[in-house]
Amino acid sequence: MAKAIPVDKAVVREVRDNCLCFATQKAARALARRFDRLFAGLGITNGQYSMMMAVSGIGAPKALDLADFLAMDQATVTAALKKLSGRKLVSIRKDKDDGRARRVSLTSKGRALLARAVPLWRAAHAEIERELPQGDPEMLRRGLRHVSSELRPR
Amino acid sequence: MAKAIPVDKAVVREVRDNCLCFATQKAARALARRFDRLFAGLGITNGQYSMMMAVSGIGAPKALDLADFLAMDQATVTAALKKLSGRKLVSIRKDKDDGRARRVSLTSKGRALLARAVPLWRAAHAEIERELPQGDPEMLRRGLRHVSSELRPR
DNA sequence: GCAGAATAGTTTGATATCAAACCATCATGG
DNA sequence: CCATGATGGTTTGATATCAAACTATTCTGC
Numbered sequence: 001m002a003k004a005i006p007v008d009k010a011v012v013r014e015v016r017d018n019c020l021c022f023a024t025q026k027a028a029r030a031l032a033r034r035f036d037r038l039f040a041g042l043g044i045t046n047g048q049y050s051m052m053m054a055v056s057g058i059g060a061p062k063a064l065d066l067a068d069f070l071a072m073d074q075a076t077v078t079a080a081l082k083k084l085s086g087r088k089l090v091s092i093r094k095d096k097d098d099g100r101a102r103r104v105s106l107t108s109k110g111r112a113l114l115a116r117a118v119p120l121w122r123a124a125h126a127e128i129e130r131e132l133p134q135g136d137p138e139m140l141r142r143g144l145r146h147v148s149s150e151l152r153p154r
Numbered sequence: 155m156a157k158a159i160p161v162d163k164a165v166v167r168e169v170r171d172n173c174l175c176f177a178t179q180k181a182a183r184a185l186a187r188r189f190d191r192l193f194a195g196l197g198i199t200n201g202q203y204s205m206m207m208a209v210s211g212i213g214a215p216k217a218l219d220l221a222d223f224l225a226m227d228q229a230t231v232t233a234a235l236k237k238l239s240g241r242k243l244v245s246i247r248k249d250k251d252d253g254r255a256r257r258v259s260l261t262s263k264g265r266a267l268l269a270r271a272v273p274l275w276r277a278a279h280a281e282i283e284r285e286l287p288q289g290d291p292e293m294l295r296r297g298l299r300h301v302s303s304e305l306r307p308r
Numbered sequence: 309g310c311a312g313a314a315t316a317g318t319t320t321g322a323t324a325t326c327a328a329a330c331c332a333t334c335a336t337g338g
Numbered sequence: 339c340c341a342t343g344a345t346g347g348t349t350t351g352a353t354a355t356c357a358a359a360c361t362a363t364t365c366t367g368c
């Protein structure tokens with residue numbers, strides 16, 4: 001076995017102060033809580049909001065398009081869509097040209113729900129950006145975009 | 155009801171390109187996968203690595219100290235500690251002075267495991283930082299730290 | 309054409325996460 | 339003191355997530 005690295009105070013500080021994975025998980029938890037509570041009255045989570053936005057933005061995406069866009073496992077997309085579909089917020093149809101693929105789109109009920117969610121999102125998001133130092137929101141997004149494209153699910 | 159905001163292309167782009175919650179969840183998934191795979195050979199997840207580091211860094215923390223440090227729900231901490239404790243990676247003892255509190259510390263087995271994990275973490279993390287534009291890692295950490303302190307669990 | 313590889317999705321099993329309800333212990337004001 | 343509220347943790351139930359194994363369809367080289 002290679003010489004053990006003693007996990008002393010310096011090493012702990014090195015990880016705690018620098019680890020982007022840790023910092024990102026922590027921020028993700030805090031933000032998820034915040035937006036989940038924000039949307040709770042509408043009966044959706046931050047993830048469902050994002051997924052519906054993605055469906056709307058990509059335009060009749062396949063499940064894999066969503067997985068890619070959200071950096072999410074395909075199985076997770078399947079499960080999430082099943083829930084949204086059960087609530088009639090999205091509809092899922094076979095692709096015309098490829099028997100394996102499914103195309104997802106918002107229902108009018110889904111669009112209506114999103115329309116109600118957007119103003120809440122705007123207010124909350126503006127609030128968050130206001131709390132960030134000057135210029136940071138864009139830097140933050142840039143950094144996040146970089147580390148997001150590191151690895152795709154399987 | 156307030157006038158409905160139509161969820162048109164512009165709105166979708168507004169959310170997609172700016173939402174820090176979405177960007178953070180996405181990055182968190184990507185990074186979690188990356189580090190989970192990195193540590194898989196050692197039998198730990200990125201979250202367990204972070205939690206053990208936190209235990210080591212804070213110094214005999216209570217569960218609530220961990221919840222605070224990790225921006226994590228107390229119930230989640232309980233569950234995570236139970237698992238680590240079951241594998242003898244941490245030990246949990248009653249606080250001397252407060253019968254409600256529990257104090258967590260690493261076992262020697264836990265320290266040994268961390269010592270093996272750190273070199274892997276260093277290599278992977280250096281790789282990630284190298285992929286980021288100049289100066290960005292620190293900006294990214296700053297931003298993440300800000301949005302992490304927004305809201306505590308209940 | 310067709311056999312085998314590749315691709316799109318689903319299912320299953322394990323873990324992580326939060327909220328809400330709960331239990332045990334401590335602290336405080338009468 | 340002791341009743342009441344506050345605090346630290348745990349349990350339970352719901353959802354999210356990934357990996358691995360699986361099914362169904364399409365593509366490719368022969």
